[in-house]
Amino acid sequence: MDELMKVIHDYVVKEYLEEGDDRVITEMTPLITGGIVDSFSMVSLKRFLERKYSIRIPDEDATPDEFDSVQRIAALVRRFQQSQQVGA
Amino acid sequence: MRNLPGYAELTTGFDWSIAERELGYKPGDPINIGWMCSDRLCTLGLSKKPALIWEDYQGNQKRYTYDDLRTLSDAIAGFLMEIGVRPEERVCLFMDRIPELYIGFLGILKTGAVAQPLFSAFGDESLSVRLRDAETSAIITQKKHLHKVRKIREQLPFLRHTIIVDAGDAPLQEGEVSLRMDELPKLNNFAVYPTSAESPSVLHYTSGTTGQPKGAQHVHYSIISQYLTSKWVLDLQPDTVYWCNADPGWVTGTSYGIIGPWANGVTQVVLDSGFNAGRWYEFMETHRVTVWYSAPTAIRLLMKEGADAVQRHDLSSLRHLASVGEPLNPEAVIWSQEVFGRPFHDTFWQTETGCIVITNLPGMPIKPGSMGKPFPGIIATVLNTRTFEPIQEPGIAGLIGLRPGWPSQARGYWKNEAGYQAKFKNGWYLCGDRASIDSDGYYWFMGRDDDVINTGGHLVGPFEIESALLEHPAVAESAAVAKPDRVNMEVVKAFVTLKRGFEPTDDLELEIMNRIRKRLSPLAMPQEIEFVDSLPKTRSGKIVRRILRCKEFNEPVGDLSTIMEE
Numbered sequence: 001m002d003e004l005m006k007v008i009h010d011y012v013v014k015e016y017l018e019e020g021d022d023r024v025i026t027e028m029t030p031l032i033t034g035g036i037v038d039s040f041s042m043v044s045l046k047r048f049l050e051r052k053y054s055i056r057i058p059d060e061d062a063t064p065d066e067f068d069s070v071q072r073i074a075a076l077v078r079r080f081q082q083s084q085q086v087g088a
Numbered sequence: 089m090r091n092l093p094g095y096a097e098l099t100t101g102f103d104w105s106i107a108e109r110e111l112g113y114k115p116g117d118p119i120n121i122g123w124m125c126s127d128r129l130c131t132l133g134l135s136k137k138p139a140l141i142w143e144d145y146q147g148n149q150k151r152y153t154y155d156d157l158r159t160l161s162d163a164i165a166g167f168l169m170e171i172g173v174r175p176e177e178r179v180c181l182f183m184d185r186i187p188e189l190y191i192g193f194l195g196i197l198k199t200g201a202v203a204q205p206l207f208s209a210f211g212d213e214s215l216s217v218r219l220r221d222a223e224t225s226a227i228i229t230q231k232k233h234l235h236k237v238r239k240i241r242e243q244l245p246f247l248r249h250t251i252i253v254d255a256g257d258a259p260l261q262e263g264e265v266s267l268r269m270d271e272l273p274k275l276n277n278f279a280v281y282p283t284s285a286e287s288p289s290v291l292h293y294t295s296g297t298t299g300q301p302k303g304a305q306h307v308h309y310s311i312i313s314q315y316l317t318s319k320w321v322l323d324l325q326p327d328t329v330y331w332c333n334a335d336p337g338w339v340t341g342t343s344y345g346i347i348g349p350w351a352n353g354v355t356q357v358v359l360d361s362g363f364n365a366g367r368w369y370e371f372m373e374t375h376r377v378t379v380w381y382s383a384p385t386a387i388r389l390l391m392k393e394g395a396d397a398v399q400r401h402d403l404s405s406l407r408h409l410a411s412v413g414e415p416l417n418p419e420a421v422i423w424s425q426e427v428f429g430r431p432f433h434d435t436f437w438q439t440e441t442g443c444i445v446i447t448n449l450p451g452m453p454i455k456p457g458s459m460g461k462p463f464p465g466i467i468a469t470v471l472n473t474r475t476f477e478p479i480q481e482p483g484i485a486g487l488i489g490l491r492p493g494w495p496s497q498a499r500g501y502w503k504n505e506a507g508y509q510a511k512f513k514n515g516w517y518l519c520g521d522r523a524s525i526d527s528d529g530y531y532w533f534m535g536r537d538d539d540v541i542n543t544g545g546h547l548v549g550p551f552e553i554e555s556a557l558l559e560h561p562a563v564a565e566s567a568a569v570a571k572p573d574r575v576n577m578e579v580v581k582a583f584v585t586l587k588r589g590f591e592p593t594d595d596l597e598l599e600i601m602n603r604i605r606k607r608l609s610p611l612a613m614p615q616e617i618e619f620v621d622s623l624p625k626t627r628s629g630k631i632v633r634r635i636l637r638c639k640e641f642n643e644p645v646g647d648l649s650t651i652m653e654e
Contacts, residue, residue: 019235032362033145040610044601
């Protein structure tokens with residue numbers, strides 16, 4: 001797991017994983033489908049990522065599919081880091 | 089599609105005794121929802137018919153016949169009685185969408201106790217408020233949610249039993265007990281408690297504008313209208329494979345996720361998974377779902393995913409689609425006709441009504457965007473907001489009113505008679521929503537008449553959110569209002585003034601959001617917090633949420649002169 005994925009992983013475990021949920025979260029664990037993060041909670045996760053990485057994720061790109069694993073979230077962040085650097 | 093007579097023919101001379109006869113119920117006899125949804129189907133020769141096919145997000149499946157429902161609910165009832173649960177005591181179900189939730193609901197009812205399902209995503213504060221108010225005696229939950237119960241245990245002097253369905257070998261504390269449903273001993277000749285028509289059955293908490301959520305008290309006779317509306321509105325037939333998306337923590341998930349379908353003896357499928365369009369379509373394809381009861385928020389998320397996602401699956405089994413929770417926008421009706429070959433039928437009702445009251449019946453021409461017409465046996469109108477007299481002219485907005493007396497009408501709010509009586513004016517029950525009726529008798533939703541926020545089809549009360557906001561050390565005052573949202577229709581937005589010494593930063597906003605999400609629920613979490621210098625108030629200091637809400641919706645505030653003088 002690279003540094004970006006680790007930051008996302010640790011935030012998800014700290015903020016969204018229920019205290020009594022003993023699942024081990026990997027970069028591939030389904031977060032939305034697995035009921036760990038729901039579509040309402042996604043908003044706070046998106047806000048965290050935008051602040052942490054100084055990016056803006058348009059609402060149309062913040063879909064349950066894109067947030068369904070640590071790996072997918074990391075890919076989304078990288079995509080906007082690159083496009084927003086190019087655009088800067 | 090069932091051959092329902094036309095609307096006029098259905099309505100003329102309608103009487104709820106149709107449902108009584110079909111259910112084999114004679115007024116004055118004992119009636120128990122738990123028995124009606126399990127044992128009764130076995131007496132009709134459906135013992136071996138699949139009643140529940142459950143699947144989780146990983147594809148693991150469990151299957152239960154109607155005889156399994158009967159024996160397992162008997163066993164759960166026996167377990168509860170043995171640990172001392174008594175008739176009319178409240179037993180909370182606080183679980184994800186696992187079989188124990190559905191079957192446990194029937195088991196509780198078979199003891200004569202009151203089932204109190206609560207959404208498993210509720211945080212400890214939301215859980216505490218509802219359990220304290222109901223003086224709940226027992227709670228059935230899972231390991232993953234146990235920490236919330238333990239955190240509030242000392243606030244609940246009435247709670248005698250915490251029952252964990254997947255405890256395994258985990259150490260338990262005093263008052264906690266393990267229940268493994270599949271290992272419970274089978275009981276022969278279990279005697280279901282002889283509840284009567286007016287015996288309390290289910291307590292569903294619902295949010296209002298003022299105060300904490302209120303417990304809408306339902307009775308066993310509610311099955312009469314839940315059964316018939318399921319049959320006619322959802323078109324449930326003997327060969328139906330039915331999927332209701334709703335969580336049984338909310339009234340849709342009990343009225344139409346347990347009682348209605350099982351009273352009709354259909355096969356019900358349940359997917360315990362978060363939203364994923366592909367997974368949902370795969371699930372419907374695998375199980376050949378024929379009737380699907382969903383919600384506008386979910387439908388809009390599916391629309392976002394597009395028609396391609398639908399076309400990758402064979403959904404030709406779908407025969408009838410219906411929707412609930414908030415008004416279904418016309419685009420969604422048109423889209424579903426295009427991609428599924430049939431439209432979603434909007435249905436309108438609420439926790440207090442217990443069943444669908446205004447609806448688009450199968451076969452009835454749909455006007456996209458309309459709620460439909462009153463279900464037979466429901467006398468509905470729109471009322472003048474000052475006189476509470478029915479408005480006769482088509483197209484004029486008023487308050488939706490229902491003539492009291494339908495079978496599943498909530499009999500009261502738990503320990504809140506004044507709150508309940510306030511829902512009635514001039515002989516009409518007020519839903520709290522505004523609508524107009526067109527010249528064809530179709531109802532058109534215009535909005536809530538109060539400050540309640542309808543987010544993703546669930547009502548959230550501002551008071552609960554504001555109270556939780558005020559617990560944050562930085563917050564001086566708060567107001568929670570609805571903000572428009574393309575997917576959820578509305579989401580919560582909070583306006584906050586800060587105490588001296590605190591700065592309005594992005595980090596503080598996120599911290600407060602997460603705090604509310606964990607204490608209350610993801611639904612109640614403000615999706616935006618605006619830090620302001622002051623909040624609009626009346627002369628006496630009451631916050632006027634309407635001003636803030638109207639700004640969010642770009643609507644005129646209207647005449648505030650009398651309000652501001654209060």
